Amino acid sequence: MDINQQSNEKTFDVIIVGAGASGMGVAIVLDKIGIDYLILERDAVGASFRKWPKETRFISPSFTGNFFGMPDLNAISPETSPAYNLLTEHPSGKEYAEYLEGIAEFYQLKIETKVAVQRVQKETSFFRIKTDKGDYKSRCLIWAAGEFQYPSHNGFTGADLCTHYSQVTSFSDLQGAERLVIGGYESGFDASVHLVKSGKKVTVLDSSDYLGLVSSDSSYALSPYTRDRIKGVIDQIDYHKETRVEEVRRENGHYHVTSTDGKTFTSVTPPINCTGFDSSLSLVKDLFEFEGQYPLLTDFDESIKTENLFLVGPQVKHGGALFCFIYKYRQRFAIVGEKIAMELGVPPEIIEEFVEDHKQYNFYLKDLSCCGDSCDC
Ligand SMILES: Cc1cc2nc3c(=O)[nH]c(=O)nc-3n(C[C@H](O)[C@H](O)[C@H](O)COP(=O)(O)OP(=O)(O)OC[C@H]3O[C@@H](n4cnc5c(N)ncnc54)[C@H](O)[C@@H]3O)c2cc1C
Known part of the structure; x- marks a missing residue:
C-alpha cells in the first residue's frame, strides 16, 4: 500500500513517540535539516520529569559552557543551557520540564500531546501507529518513550x-x-x-x-x-x-x-x-531483537530487525557503552538524523553541514572506541 493512499490518516516522513529529553532532542535535529516530522506524546512535554518526586534533582551538573565549545551537560541542543535558563546547577524534575517547554516554544517543535501510542505495525514501506486518537502513518519511526513511566515490578517476588x-x-x-x-x-x-x-x-x-x-x-x-x-x-x-x-x-x-x-x-x-525501570520498548518488543534487556541496534541506532525504526534515549547500548545520561545519548541524535536524511534523499551537502556542526559541539559520537577508557587519575 502506498503511504498516501488513505487520505484520512495522518501521514509524516517521521513520527517520534515521546516528548521527553530524547524525543525533543532528536526532533530539533530533524527540524534543522528540514525533515517533516511529528512528535506524539501521551501526556505533556517533559511528562516523566514532572512525575519525579518533589525533592529529586538532577545528579549531573548544569553549567553554561556552550560558547566555549562545551555545552551544558543537561542540554539537549548545543545552543541551549538549563543552567542559563533555570539559574540552577541541579534542576528538579519540574524545573527541567520548564526547560523542555521553553525548547518546544523556541524551536516551534511539532508536538501533538494527549495522544497515547498503543501499538505499532510495520507494513511494507511504512509504519502504522495505533493510538487512542486513531491511526498515524510514517515512513520512519523514532522510539523515544523512555523508561520512567514503566516501573519494574519483576525484580523479586512481591x-x-x-x-x-x-x-x-x-x-x-x-x-x-x-x-x-x-x-x-x-x-x-x-x-x-x-x-x-x-x-x-x-x-x-x-x-x-x-x-x-x-x-x-x-x-x-x-x-x-x-x-x-x-x-x-x-x-x-x-x-x-x-x-x-x-x-x-x-x-x-x-x-x-x-x-x-x-x-x-x-x-x-x-x-x-528502587531497583529500576522496565522499558517502554515493551510496547514494540516484536520490532526489536534483544540481548538481555537491551535492543540490538545498527551503528545508526536502527533496529537490526526492523528497517527505519530507530531508538533514542537511555536504552541505547553498544557493547559496554551505555547511553543512559543526557550528555551521552544526545550525541546520537545527529547520527539518527543523518541516517533518516539519507533515507529521505536529503542532498549530501546539507547532511555534511549539519554533521560538521554537531561534531563541533561534541553532539556527534560515532566512534565508540573511546567509551571503554578509564581515567588515568
Ligand atoms: C531519579 C532520576 C534522576 C536522574 N538524573 C539524571 C541526571 O542527573 N542526568 C541525566 O542525564 N539523566 C538523569 N536521569 C535520567 C533521565 O531522566 C532520562 O535519561 C530521561 O528522562 C530520558 O528521557 P526520554 O525522553 O528518553 O524519556 P522520558 O523522559 O521518560 O520521556 C518519554 C516521554 O514519552 C511519553 N510516552 C511514554 N509512553 C508513551 C506512549 N505509549 N505514547 C506516547 N507517549 C508516550 C512520556 O509521557 C514521556 O513524556 C535521571 C532519572 C531518574 C529517574
Whole structure:
C-alpha cells in the first residue's frame, strides 16, 4: 500500500513517540535539516520529569559552557543551557520540564500531546501507529518513550507490594517513622537521603556494594553529587551491602523482606522499591531483537530487525557503552538524523553541514572506541 493512499490518516516522513529529553532532542535535529516530522506524546512535554518526586534533582551538573565549545551537560541542543535558563546547577524534575517547554516554544517543535501510542505495525514501506486518537502513518519511526513511566515490578517476588520509587510524589509526605529502601544505586540513595532529611530512620538493602564501587563511567557507579549527599547522612542509614532481596510478603499488617542469603527485615510501611525501570520498548518488543534487556541496534541506532525504526534515549547500548545520561545519548541524535536524511534523499551537502556542526559541539559520537577508557587519575 502506498503511504498516501488513505487520505484520512495522518501521514509524516517521521513520527517520534515521546516528548521527553530524547524525543525533543532528536526532533530539533530533524527540524534543522528540514525533515517533516511529528512528535506524539501521551501526556505533556517533559511528562516523566514532572512525575519525579518533589525533592529529586538532577545528579549531573548544569553549567553554561556552550560558547566555549562545551555545552551544558543537561542540554539537549548545543545552543541551549538549563543552567542559563533555570539559574540552577541541579534542576528538579519540574524545573527541567520548564526547560523542555521553553525548547518546544523556541524551536516551534511539532508536538501533538494527549495522544497515547498503543501499538505499532510495520507494513511494507511504512509504519502504522495505533493510538487512542486513531491511526498515524510514517515512513520512519523514532522510539523515544523512555523508561520512567514503566516501573519494574519483576525484580523479586512481591515487588507489587512495595511502593515503587516512581510512585513517590514527595518523600516528606510518606507515612511512618521508619522506611526500608530496596536498592542501593542512584534512586535508592536519592530516596534514602530525602527520607533521612524528613526525619525517618532508613534501612537500605543494596544487592551490590555501590558505596564501595568506583568507576570512571558515570553509568556504572554513584555520582559525586550523590556521594556528597550521602556523606552528610550515612551515619543515620542502616546500610546492608550485598543483600539481594528475594521476597517481600505481607503478614499481620507487616512487610517481611527476605534476602537470598537468608537475612530478614520487617517494616510496618511498604518498602520502597528502587531497583529500576522496565522499558517502554515493551510496547514494540516484536520490532526489536534483544540481548538481555537491551535492543540490538545498527551503528545508526536502527533496529537490526526492523528497517527505519530507530531508538533514542537511555536504552541505547553498544557493547559496554551505555547511553543512559543526557550528555551521552544526545550525541546520537545527529547520527539518527543523518541516517533518516539519507533515507529521505536529503542532498549530501546539507547532511555534511549539519554533521560538521554537531561534531563541533561534541553532539556527534560515532566512534565508540573511546567509551571503554578509564581515567588515568
Ligand atoms: C531519579 C532520576 C534522576 C536522574 N538524573 C539524571 C541526571 O542527573 N542526568 C541525566 O542525564 N539523566 C538523569 N536521569 C535520567 C533521565 O531522566 C532520562 O535519561 C530521561 O528522562 C530520558 O528521557 P526520554 O525522553 O528518553 O524519556 P522520558 O523522559 O521518560 O520521556 C518519554 C516521554 O514519552 C511519553 N510516552 C511514554 N509512553 C508513551 C506512549 N505509549 N505514547 C506516547 N507517549 C508516550 C512520556 O509521557 C514521556 O513524556 C535521571 C532519572 C531518574 C529517574
